[in-house]
Amino acid sequence: MSKTVIACRNLHKSYFQGKHEVPVLHGVNLALYEGELIAIIGASGSGKSTLLHLLGGLDKPTQGEVLLQDQDLAKVSEQQRGRLRNQFLGFVYQFHHLLPEFTAQENVAMPLMIRRVDKRAAMEQAAQMLGNVGLEHRLTHTPSELSGGERQRAAVARALVTLPACVLADEPTGNLDRHTAESVFDLMLRLNRKVNAGMIMVTHDTHLASRADRVLRLVDGVLTGQA
């Protein structure tokens, strides 16, 4: 039986605008298994990003729990939550969020250095991971010297360099043309298989979603089985 890397139970989230409650999630249940790729689709505003933020411990649910490697994120300190995030999670966003003043290699090495891997080893592992995403010839380029697709591949390398148990990706291909989106998706799929990371990917692209192990649709604040 595969191990669950991240799960949520009866997850509710409302935003408050003044006294006015805006409910977004109404009891979401989900379990992601090691090495599994789940695609989450749903209409704009249905709460997909909200769900990813809660799963990543970046925001708190109104009710319900998120378990990361069996630890309830609500029951640990802020510091511990940060450590769990750093240890087990990788994030990829629609916009790459690479730091502009650093090279691709330095950007990818950063999550390792935050984990106190020494600089030389971190830079070596970063170069290797950039090789895995086909950017071995772009190590010393800064983000502005990379194409959109290359930047997104560097962002994927940065998310995976720590060999996280789970990658949370919010429209990782949303900003790319069809061909580049397809190749970034292929790459994520390949790395997902290679490092056995579980992945949850929010996407508007139903064609790409159909290549995931499971496709879930967020409708009226709950996840439904099939698209």
Ligand SMILES: Nc1ncnc2c1ncn2[C@@H]1O[C@H](COP(=O)(O)OP(=O)(O)OP(=O)(O)O)[C@@H](O)[C@H]1O
């Ligand atoms: N910080 C916030 N305060 C108040 N309302 C918010 C906040 N963040 C999101 N919302 C609202 O919650 C709902 C869900 O937003 P969310 O970004 O999770 O949707 P989404 O499915 O990811 O949308 P999209 O596909 O357009 O990115 C929206 O109606 C949005 O306006």
